[in-house]
Amino acid sequence: DTAVSQTPKYLVTQMGNDKSIKCEQNLGHDTMYWYKQDSKKFLKIMFSYNNKELIINETVPNRFSPKSPDKAHLNLHINSLELGDSAVYFCASSQGSSGTYNEQFFGPGTRLTVL
Amino acid sequence: DQQVKQNSPSLSVQEGRISILNCDYTNSMFDYFLWYKKYPAEGPTFLISISSIKDKNEDGRFTVFLNKSAKHLSLHIVPSQPGDSAVYFCAASEMTTGKLIFGQGTTLQVKP
Numbered sequence: 100d101t102a103v104s105q106t107p108k109y110l111v112t113q114m115g116n117d118k119s120i121k122c123e124q125n126l127g128h129d130t131m132y133w134y135k136q137d138s139k140k141f142l143k144i145m146f147s148y149n150n151k152e153l154i155i156n157e158t159v160p161n162r163f164s165p166k167s168p169d170k171a172h173l174n175l176h177i178n179s180l181e182l183g184d185s186a187v188y189f190c191a192s193s194q195g196s197s198g199t200y201n202e203q204f205f206g207p208g209t210r211l212t213v214l
Numbered sequence: 215d216q217q218v219k220q221n222s223p224s225l226s227v228q229e230g231r232i233s234i235l236n237c238d239y240t241n242s243m244f245d246y247f248l249w250y251k252k253y254p255a256e257g258p259t260f261l262i263s264i265s266s267i268k269d270k271n272e273d274g275r276f277t278v279f280l281n282k283s284a285k286h287l288s289l290h291i292v293p294s295q296p297g298d299s300a301v302y303f304c305a306a307s308e309m310t311t312g313k314l315i316f317g318q319g320t321t322l323q324v325k326p
Contacts (some may be wrong), residue, residue: 103257130312138303139318140318141216141318141320142258142303142316143316144313144314144315147312147313154300154312155311155312155313184276189257189258191257195312201261201312202263203260203314204260205250205257205259206257206258207255207256208255208256208257
């Protein structure tokens, strides 16, 4: 009965490849997020979707494309992977979005290593 | 420009004593603050929060204090337990955006 799940947990791939990370939440939340934790351990938001609509899009290369087929899923597709994309990627969800105080629930993370 | 800063990368305390983790922020528009706890190979888990209309919020062994004039908040854990050993992240948000800005984390070690 995992609340926020991500697959895969580990992903090792070659530079230039295209890969996807999947996220699902069973909390009935309306908003989902993608965060990146870099080598310096900073957690930074990348994207946020509310009811399948993009509401936050930070300065992220357009090689990163989030896709939300329904409000329980937010997948992250990365094209032409680069060495600097190596990081841990966390998915999160919350009940609302802007205008409300929201506790965000995080998935276990996906450690991406680009060789 | 890091808007939320946790200047102590690590903290070590003895079991049973108080742990105090600190966080500073620069954006006066932040109106909601949260603490998350993270174990290795897991995602952050929500611990406690406080809105800018309060200066203290308590939940069991965990208390968060907010000093808006100093743009400073702290998390007190008392008494500290070995199971509290983890990385603690401070986060702040503006109600208008809902976006969480995280500090870089403080690793707490509670020694038996």
